[in-house]
Structure formats: structure tokens, C-alpha cells
Amino acid sequence: MKLSELKVGDRALVTAVQAEPAVRRRLMDMGLVRGTELEVLRFAPLGDPIEVSCNGLLLTMRRNEAEGITVNKIELCNVPQGVGPGLRKRHRFGRRA
Amino acid sequence: MSTKKKITVALAGNPNAGKSSLFNALTGAHQRVGNFPGVTIEKHEGYLDYRDYRINVVDLPGTYSLTPYSPEEIVTRRFIIDEQPDVVVNVVEGTNLERNMMLTVQLMEMEVDLLVALNMMDEVEEKGFKIDIDQLELLLGSHIVPTSARQRKGLDDLLDHIIRVVDGRIEIKKNKISFSLEVEKAIDKIADLLCHEPELDEAANHRWMAIKLLENDREIYSQVQKYPVWVKIELALQEAITECEFLHGTDPEALITEDRHAFVRGAMQECVRKPKAARATVSDYIDSVVLNRALGLPVFFLVVWAIFQLTFTLGAPLMEALDYSFGLLSDTVAPHLPAGIIRSIFVEGVISGVGSVVVFLPNIVLLFMGLSFLEASGYMARAAFVIDKVMHRFGLHGKSFIPMITGFGCSIPAIMATRTLKSRSDRLATIMTIPFMSCGAKLPVYVLLAGAFFPPTMAANVMFAIYFLGIIMGLWTAWLLKSTVLKSDSEPFVMELPPYRWPTFSSVIFQSKMKAVMYLKKAGTLILGAVILIWVASNYPRSAELDAQLARESAKIEASAVASEIKAEQLQKLEAKIEAGQLEYSFAGRSGKLLEPLIRPLGFDWRIGISLVTGLAAKEVVVSTLGTIFSIGHAAGETSLSEILRSEPGFSRATALSLMVFVLLYIPCVAAVGVMKKEIGAWKPVLLYSAYVLAVAWVASFITYHLALLFT
Numbered sequence: 001m002k003l004s005e006l007k008v009g010d011r012a013l014v015t016a017v018q019a020e021p022a023v024r025r026r027l028m029d030m031g032l033v034r035g036t037e038l039e040v041l042r043f044a045p046l047g048d049p050i051e052v053s054c055n056g057l058l059l060t061m062r063r064n065e066a067e068g069i070t071v072n073k074i075e076l077c078n079v080p081q082g083v084g085p086g087l088r089k090r091h092r093f094g095r096r097a
Numbered sequence: 098m099s100t101k102k103k104i105t106v107a108l109a110g111n112p113n114a115g116k117s118s119l120f121n122a123l124t125g126a127h128q129r130v131g132n133f134p135g136v137t138i139e140k141h142e143g144y145l146d147y148r149d150y151r152i153n154v155v156d157l158p159g160t161y162s163l164t165p166y167s168p169e170e171i172v173t174r175r176f177i178i179d180e181q182p183d184v185v186v187n188v189v190e191g192t193n194l195e196r197n198m199m200l201t202v203q204l205m206e207m208e209v210d211l212l213v214a215l216n217m218m219d220e221v222e223e224k225g226f227k228i229d230i231d232q233l234e235l236l237l238g239s240h241i242v243p244t245s246a247r248q249r250k251g252l253d254d255l256l257d258h259i260i261r262v263v264d265g266r267i268e269i270k271k272n273k274i275s276f277s278l279e280v281e282k283a284i285d286k287i288a289d290l291l292c293h294e295p296e297l298d299e300a301a302n303h304r305w306m307a308i309k310l311l312e313n314d315r316e317i318y319s320q321v322q323k324y325p326v327w328v329k330i331e332l333a334l335q336e337a338i339t340e341c342e343f344l345h346g347t348d349p350e351a352l353i354t355e356d357r358h359a360f361v362r363g364a365m366q367e368c369v370r371k372p373k374a375a376r377a378t379v380s381d382y383i384d385s386v387v388l389n390r391a392l393g394l395p396v397f398f399l400v401v402w403a404i405f406q407l408t409f410t411l412g413a414p415l416m417e418a419l420d421y422s423f424g425l426l427s428d429t430v431a432p433h434l435p436a437g438i439i440r441s442i443f444v445e446g447v448i449s450g451v452g453s454v455v456v457f458l459p460n461i462v463l464l465f466m467g468l469s470f471l472e473a474s475g476y477m478a479r480a481a482f483v484i485d486k487v488m489h490r491f492g493l494h495g496k497s498f499i500p501m502i503t504g505f506g507c508s509i510p511a512i513m514a515t516r517t518l519k520s521r522s523d524r525l526a527t528i529m530t531i532p533f534m535s536c537g538a539k540l541p542v543y544v545l546l547a548g549a550f551f552p553p554t555m556a557a558n559v560m561f562a563i564y565f566l567g568i569i570m571g572l573w574t575a576w577l578l579k580s581t582v583l584k585s586d587s588e589p590f591v592m593e594l595p596p597y598r599w600p601t602f603s604s605v606i607f608q609s610k611m612k613a614v615m616y617l618k619k620a621g622t623l624i625l626g627a628v629i630l631i632w633v634a635s636n637y638p639r640s641a642e643l644d645a646q647l648a649r650e651s652a653k654i655e656a657s658a659v660a661s662e663i664k665a666e667q668l669q670k671l672e673a674k675i676e677a678g679q680l681e682y683s684f685a686g687r688s689g690k691l692l693e694p695l696i697r698p699l700g701f702d703w704r705i706g707i708s709l710v711t712g713l714a715a716k717e718v719v720v721s722t723l724g725t726i727f728s729i730g731h732a733a734g735e736t737s738l739s740e741i742l743r744s745e746p747g748f749s750r751a752t753a754l755s756l757m758v759f760v761l762l763y764i765p766c767v768a769a770v771g772v773m774k775k776e777i778g779a780w781k782p783v784l785l786y787s788a789y790v791l792a793v794a795w796v797a798s799f800i801t802y803h804l805a806l807l808f809t
Contacts, residue, residue, distance in 0.1 A: 017351070021313065022166040022519070023589040028354040029162035029199060030593065034347065035355070041384075045393030046486035049495065049590050055195055058384075058594035060482050062489070065589050 001073060004050070004066035006040045012071035013037055014054075019068040031055045032069060101151040104263050105180070109173055109204060110188035111197050112159030113475075113595040115216040117141070118246035118604055119188055120156040123256075130611075133172045138516055147256045150263075155182065161196075161593075163203045165316040167519050174316075177209055184259050185209045191221035191228065191243075193596070194369055198361040201237065202274060206305055210262050210269050211239040214255055219245040225372035233368040238270035247601050273304070276356040280349055283311055283337035287330055294326040311337060311349040380597045387476070393483045400476065401502070404467040405564070408460050409557065415459035416544075423452030442632055449724055451625055455617070457544075457717065461537040462613045464506045469608035472499075473600030478592055485590055491572045492579025494518055494588050497527040501571065504534030505564070506612060508769040511536075512776055520588035526575045528773060529786060532765035533571030535564050538716035542760045545720050546753040549739030559754070567761050570793060627714035631722050635685040635707070643682065647675040680704075680726060685711075699759060699795065700752040700802040709759065715766040751805035758801045762794035 006012055014036045017027050031054050032038070038054040049060045110116040121128075124143025131140045141156035157176055158169035165171050177185060187204050189197035204211050215221075221228065230241050242258050244251035261267045275281060287307035291297055309317040310330065321327055341349045387396050427448040434440040471477045477499055485495030496517055504511035511531045518524040535543070543563055547556040654667045680686050681703075688710060689703035696706050708722035724738045727745065742748050764770065764787045774783045 016347070019589070022164075023591060025162070025164050025166055025350070025354075026589070026591050028351060029164065030591065031196070031199075031358060033351065033355045033358050036358075042388060043390070044388070044482050044486060045390050046483075048486035048489065049482050051388070051482065051594065056193070057196055058596075060478075060590065060592045060594060062485070062590040065591060 001071060002067050003038075003040075003052070003069040003071050004063045006071065006073065008040050008042055011037060011039045011074040013074065014069060015072055016070040017068065018070070019065060023065060024068075027061070027065070027069070030059055031057060032059070037074070038071070101146060101149055103153065104150050104184070104259065105153045105155065105182040106259055107155045107157050107176060107180075107182040107185045108188055109157045109177070109185055109200065110159060110216075111161055111190065111193075111200055112593075113598075114159070114188045114190040114193075114197060115246050116156060116159055116188045118601070119214060119216060119244065119252075120154060121604070121607060122246045122249050122252060123152075124154050133176070138168055138172050139513070145256075148260065150260060152256065152259065155180075161200060163200065163207075164312075165314055168516065171316070177204075177207060183210065184212055184262050186212045186214050186255070186259070188214045188216050191215050191217045192224060192226060194228070195361055195365045196593075198364065199357060202357045202360060205237060205239070206273065206308060208273075208302055208305065211237075212255070212258055212262060213237065213239055213241040214251075215241050215243045216246055218243045218251065219248050227370035229368040233364065236364045236367070240267055240269075274357065274360045276308075277341075277345065277352055279337065279340050279344055280311065280352055280356070283333060283340075283349065284308055286333050286337075287311070290326050290329050290333065291321070294324050296324055297321075297326075308353065310334060312353055313350050383597055384479070384594075387479055388483065397480055397483045400471070400480070404464065404471070405561070407467055408463045409560070412460040412463050416456050419456045419459065420452070423448060423456065426452075441636075442629065447625065447629070449721065457537060457541050458613060458617065460540055461506060462609045464537065465609040465612040466605055468502060468506065469605050470600050473598065473604055475595045475597045478594050481590075481592065482594065489590075491576040492523075492526055492583070493530070493572075493575050494520075494523050494527070495590055496592070497523065497530070497575075500527055501530055501534050501568075504531040504536060506537050507615070508532055508534070508536045508765050509772050510612070510615070512769065512772045515776070518588060522579065522583040523588045525777060525782070526578045526583050528776060529578055530571035530575045532769060532790065533567045533574065533762065535567050535761055536716065536765075536769075538766065539760055541717045541720045543757055545723070545739060545742075546757050549742050550750045550753040559757075563757050563761055566758065566797070570762060570797070574789075574793075627711060627718050630714075631685065631707075631711050631718070633684075634688075635680055635683050635726060637683055639679060640682040643675050643678045647671065685726070698802070699798040700749070700755045700806075701759075702747050705752075705756060709763070712760065713764060713767060715768065716760060719760055750809050751802050754805045755798045755802035759794050759798040762790060762797055764790055 001012075003012070003014075014032050014034055016034065017024055017032055019027060036054050038052045038059075041051040041053055041058065043050050044060075049062050050066050051058060051060045053059070108116050108120055120141060120143065124145050127145060128141060128143040131142065132138065133140045138158050142153065143156075144151055144153045146152075155176065157173045160167070160170045160173050163170055163174050165174070176182070185204060187201050189201060201211075201213060215228070215230070230243065234241050240258055240262075242251055242255045244255055246252075258267065262269065276284070284304060284307045287310055288303040291301075291303040291306055297303075306317055306321070310321065311334065321330060337349050341347065341352050345352055347355075386392055389396075427444045430448065431440060431444050434443055468477075471480070481495035481498050484498050488495050488497050497515070499517070500511045500514040503514050508531050511534070512528050515524045515527045515531075518527055543560045547559045551559050650671055651668055654664055654671065657664070659667075681690070685707045686703065689706035692706035692710070693701075693703040696709070701709070704726050705723075707726060708719045711722045712719035720738075723742070727738065727741050742753075765773075770783060770787065773786075774780055777783060
């Protein structure tokens with residue numbers, strides 16, 4: 001799936017990075033290469049740039065750049081009971097209106 | 098001095114790694130700012146004398162990588178290749194080693210004499226990181242010197258290392274990282290082909306070039322393409338691509354980057370023990386508020402508002418103090434000068450003219466202190482994140498916001514700051530918005546006019562409204578440009594949010610000091626020249642007829658049989674009348690008159706016309722011109738300029754508002770226009786733009802004037 005389809009709090013592994021050469025290079029230099037784990041932290045207040053953490057860095061990119069990054073979502077199988085709704089709440093917050 | 102041996106050291110490193118702090122700590126006062134040849138990136142150079150050496154330090158622009166995509170990266174690379182500094186010091190941030198190592202690895206590949214300055218050791222210790230420096234040295238093959246630029250620790254150690262490298266007492270091992278088998282094979286093959294090309298420089302690093310070719314590096318491509326060997330290389334590249342695609346499912350470029358990351362990750366695992374801290378750090382907590390869906394924008398506006406408050410509220414008393422001291426200066430100087438032209442030039446021209454400029458120094462310094470505080474603290478990048486969508490809607494980039502904000506200080510550094518934008522159309526659009534951001538030089542005009550015609554509580558609001566109008570017009574212009582002539586792909590928004598950091602007092606002060614010096618230089622040269630010119634233009638040619646009239650009528654008054662006090666009063670009135678007549682007769686008066694029909698609908702008379710013309714030199718000159726022209730009719734030092742303006746019948750609130758709007762919007766100062774031309778590279782767009790802003794200014798002032806007339 002695409003990075004742009006993830007929701008706030010989702011974790012995923014990068015599988016491919018596609019973009020025009022300069023952007024791709026930049027994303028890769030920032031650490032978005034195959035196998036990197038990332039977590040979607042938040043969307044900007046107006047819903048557009050997206051913030052992810054990867055390798056302990058906070059990276060931001062626009063949705064259309066996030067669309068070029070293919071990821072495998074890491075499913076949370078062992079979410080403790082109390083955490084689920086909280087996470088869902090964060091999802092709602094992060095989604096574009 | 099000349100006996101000292103010279104060493105050139107280049108500082109390379111990621112943005113925010115503390116490179117500039119280290120540079121400042123090393124070179125102190127011996128700094129120069131220039132431009133890298135051919136590109137518009139600032140070049141910071143400095144030197145220091147250490148032991149028997151004069152060490153020249155060049156602060157290269159901060160980069161994450163050495164790819165040929167951004168001007169910073171190209172400059173850094175070219176400098177290292179072409180200038181061949183004796184030592185490259187890679188400044189890395191101790192608390193963010195993994196991120197910083199990417200550049201280190203690429204520098205290693207270049208096989209330069211590399212020293213690693215492990216900076217921010219104070220933070221590393223504070224946060225409980227454990228870094229096995231010996232092991233890391235072994236892996237990187239170059240010496241690592243722990244430093245803390247902030248606390249000025251490890252500097253001598255670093256300098257000693259530099260000297261030892263130059264003397265050959267430290268051997269740089271030039272380790273190379275090995276890539277995947279297929280890549281290595283391709284590298285060997287291509288490097289071999291390159292070796293066989295006698296035209297290519299013997300000294301050139303063929304392995305590095307081969308890596309770059311595999312990485313699709315267009316610079317190296319164009320370098321090699323000229324040679325016949327290219328045919329064979331192209332074939333080898335094709336082969337490598339096919340093989341990598343087949344075996345790894347990706348191209349060599351990605352593979353190489355992956356391998357670098359893998360190397361870095363491995364090295365980090367071996368050498369760094371991070372503290373098992375709770376995940377939620379202070380930084381996360383701040384971000385959860387500052388970047389919050391609901392609070393993000395209010396916080397952003399609050400920050401901008403706070404900066405303005407700081408600038409204007411704190412600046413006001415300082416301004417008054419400066420104003421007072423300039424008044425004092427002219428009072429003390431005046432009696433010591435012979436009456437006549439010299440005294441007039443000095444007191445009315447130079448001191449009051451330059452004084453009117455210098456008075457605003459506190460505001461400019463405070464604004465830049467605020468901005469550099471934001472930059473150093475890490476909020477600036479967040480601001481770009483928060484505001485990008487809005488900016489994007491107008492065709493700009495979140496990063497455009499920073500130059501635009503800088504534009505509130507001075508257009509010139511702001512226009513230069515657009516260099517961080519890589520897309521030309523984004524950059525042009527941003528440059529075009531900057532003159533609409535009220536620069537520090539326009540501030541004096543607002544302070545004078547708003548202060549003279551509005552009560553203190555209102556004045557701040559009026560100024561805020563003017564600033565706001567500028568932002569609106571700027572964004573509108575950007576949108577207009579981006580949806581017409583500059584229609585093209587926008588630059589991507591890929592940025593790192595740096596960790597929050599408490600800015601050091603000295604770095605904030607240093608930054609502001611540089612800006613203050615720039616401003617004063619402008620005041621000292623351009624504006625001083627303009628002031629004298631204006632003085633001459635408004636005093637010559639003199640009308641012989643008026644002189645004769647003055648002599649005639651003053652003789653009449655002298656002869657009349659009234660009390661001497663009344664005589665003096667009458668004389669003074671007469672002189673004022675004649676002086677006003679002389680001004681009207683002068684060059685300045687005539688050109689103002691020429692303009693009058695054009696600006697009459699905006700509520701301006703010919704005297705304001707003069708100040709608008711002279712304001713092209715620099716916007717603060719509008720104030721000094723108004724001062725020169727309007728105070729001519731009055732006895733020197735009798736009343737303040739704002740009182741004089743208030744007493745002018747032709748000068749109403751509506752005029753003041755209209756003038757503020759006009760000054761906000763019309764052509765920026767000559768210096769800014771010059772810089773615009775330099776950054777854009779052609780006169781035509783700059784001239785078209787000037788015509789556009791003039792039209793916008795005229796219309797906006799017209800509307801303002803007539804609306805204001807309705808309401809006052």
C-alpha cells in the first residue's frame with residue numbers, strides 16, 4: 001500500500017520509493033530505503049504535509065510524495081484492550097476532513 | 098605572519114549539526130562572507146593562527162548528502178574536489194549519529210583527508226549516550242575528535258589533529274565500504290575503463306566516479322560523456338542495471354544507498370548505546386502541542402505575533418533613546434560649524450538623515466534576534482510544516498515562508514534566502530512576494546506616519562494592518578504568477594524536523610550582529626549618499642528673485658516701527674515662506690511637481706512626490722526626505738517631524754494611510770532590485786515586476802485614500 005494511505009499511529013516497512021530522480025534521491029538519503037521501518041506521526045493542521053519518524057528522525061513530506069512510497073503495514077496483532085480505541089481516536093484526528 | 102604555514106580546512110556537515118557554531122568558535126572575529134563562485138550560496142570563510150600555522154577555515158553549506166541535486170550539495174562537492182582542502186572536517190551531531198553518518202560515508206568514498214568532529218558532546222553526555230569512539234574510528238578509518246562548539250571544548254584537540262593530518266603524522270586510512278557484490282563488480286569494471294582513458298585526470302578518483310556513474314550522477318555523466326570510453330562505460334552501466342534489477346529488484350542507485358544505510362546501521366549498532374529513555378521526550382511533547390491539528394495554526398500565528406510584539410514594544414524605548422542622542426549630537430555639533438552650507442549639510446542632511454536610519458536599528462536587531470532564535474530552536478522547520486498547505490495553495494513552498502518572514506527584516510537577505518528553494522519557479526514566485534513583506538526600512542515610514550496621525554494604541558493596529566496587507570498582496574502575486582507565467586511543477590516538500598534545541602545566546606547575538614552591520618553599512622553608504630543628494634537637489638538651483646524678495650521684505654520689516662519681538666517673529670515667518678518657495682524652485686521641487694498630477698488622486702502633493710522618488714534609493718530615505726523638505730519651512734529643531742506633519746494642512750490621516758500603503762507596495766529599494774536581478778539573472782522580469790508593483794501600489798493607495806476620506 002501507499003504511505004499516504006496509512007493512518008496516524010500506523011507502522012510500516014518501506015518496500016519501494018518512486019518519485020522523480022531528485023526527490024527519490026532525497027527521500028532515500030533521508031533513510032527511506034527498502035526495509036526501513038517508519039511510523040506515521042501526524043498530519044499537519046491543514047491535513048497536508050505528513051510527518052513520519054524513521055531511524056529516529058522526524059521527516060515531513062507532502063501527500064503526493066507519500067504516494068510514491070510503497071510500504072507494508074505492520075499489523076498490530078497484540079494491541080492491549082485499552083489501547084485500541086485510543087488509537088482509533090488518533091486515526092480520526094489524523095484523517096483529512 | 099608570512100612565515101606561518103597555511104592550511105585550508107573545509108567544514109562539512111548536515112544542517113543543524115553545529116557546523117556554524119564550530120566555525121564561529123574557531124575563527125571568531127576573522128570572518129568573511131562572500132559567495133561561492135557561480136552560485137548564489139553564501140561562503141563563510143575565516144582564519145585563525147594556531148601554533149605555526151595559519152588555518153583557513155571554509156564553512157561549507159550544510160547538506161545531508163553529496164548528490165548533485167541541490168546547489169548546496171554541488172557546492173560542497175565541487176569545493177572538495179576542485180579546491181582540494183588540506184583537511185575536510187566532517188562535523189557530526191553526537192546525538193543524531195545515524196543521520197549524520199550518511200554524509201560521512203559519502204565523504205569517505207571521496208577519499209579525502211577526513212577528520213570527524215563529534216560535536217555536541219555535552220548533549221551526548223547529558224542524554225546518557227555511550228559512543229565507542231575507538232571502534233567507530235576503526236570502522237570509518239579516520240580520526241574522531243569529540244568537541245562541543247557550544248562550550249568551546251575540544252577545539253584545540255581538533256586543531257592539533259588537523260595539524261597532525263597535514264604533517265602526515267596521522268595516516269588517514271581511507272577505508273571504503275563495500276557494496277553488494279554486483280555493484281562492486283560494476284564499480285571495478287567502470288573504474289578500470291576510466292583508468293584507460295588517458296584524457297581523464299590521472300589524479301581523479303576513479304572508484305568514486307564509478308560509484309557516481311552507477312548512482313545516475315548527472316554531473317559526472319556530463320564529465321565523462323565527452324570521452325570515447327563513454328561507449329564502453331554506457332554498456333557496462335546498462336549491464337549493471339539489468340543485473341541489479343534481476344538479482345535485487347531495484348536499480349544500482351537505490352542499492353548503493355541501501356548499502357550505505359546498512360553500513361551506517363551496522364556501525365551504529367556496534368558503537369552506540371542509546372539510553373533506554375521513555376519514548377515520549379520533551380520534543381515529542383512540544384510537537385504534540387505545536388503541531389497539533391487544532392493548535393498548530395494558532396500557535397504559529399501566536400509566534401509570529403509575539404515576534405512582532407517583541408520587535409515593536411521592546412524596540413520603542415530604545416528607538417527613542419537613539420533619537421534623543423542624535424538630537425543631542427546635532428545640537429552639540431551645530432555651534433562648532435560655520436553657518437551656511439556646510440552646517441546645513443551636516444546638521445540637516447547627514448546627522449538627521451543618517452540618524453533617521455540608525456534609529457531603527459533596535460527594531461531590526463530585535464526582529465533578527467527573534468528570527469534566529471526560532472531558526473536555532475527548531476521551530477522554523479515546524480512552521481514550514483504547519484503552513485505548507487496554505488503556501489502550496491498559493492503556489493509556494495512551506496520553506497518560502499522563511500524568506501518571506503526574513504523579508505520583514507530586509508529584502509536583500511530574504512531574496513538570497515530563497516536559495517534554499519530548488520525549483521526555479523517556486524523560487525521566482527517567492528522572490529516576487531518578498532518586496533511586499535514590509536522590510537525594516539519601511540518601518541520608519543509607518544512609525545512616523547502612524548505615530549503622527551493615530552493615538553499610540555491605534556498606531557500598532559494600523560501597522561499590523563499594513564503588514565497584513567503586504568502579506569495578502571504578496572501571496573496574491575505569487576498565486577497570480579504561479580497560475581500564469583510560472584506554471585510548472587512545484588518543489589517537493591521533503592524536510593527533516595530538527596530536534597528542539599535551546600539556542601545559545603552567542604549564536605543568536607552573532608546572527609543579529611551580522612544583520613545589524615549589514616543594515617548600518619547600507620545606512621552609512623547608500624543612504625548617506627542619497628541624503629546628501631537630496632539635500633543638494635532640494636536646495637539648488639536657488640531663485641535669485643526669491644533671494645531678492647527676502648532681502649527686500651526683511652529690510653522692510655527691520656525698518657518698521659514695531660517691537661523687536663514682533664519683528665523677529667515676522668522675520669521668521671518670512672524666511673519660512675521664502676525657503677518653501679526656494680524648495681519649490683529646486684530640482685527636487687520640480688520633479689515632485691512633475692509627478693504631482695499622477696499622485697494627486699492618492700492624496701499626495703509634490704513634496705510627498707519628492708520623497709517617493711528619493712525613497713527608491715532606500716525606503717527609510719522617505720522619512721529623511723520628508724524631514725528635510727517639511728522642516729525647511731520651520732526653524733531647525735523647533736518641533737518634531739511628526740508635529741510638523743500634523744500641522745500641515747495637506748497632510749491628513751487619509752494621506753498618511755495612503756502613503757503607508759504606497760510605500761508598502763511600490764518598487765523596492767535599488768539594492769533589493771539589484772539583488773533581484775542578480776538572483777533571477779535577467780532584467781526583463783525585474784522591470785516587468787517593477788511596473789506591476791507600481792500599478793498595484795497606485796490602485797491600492799487610491800482605494801485606501803478614498804475609503805479613508807469617507808471614514809474620517
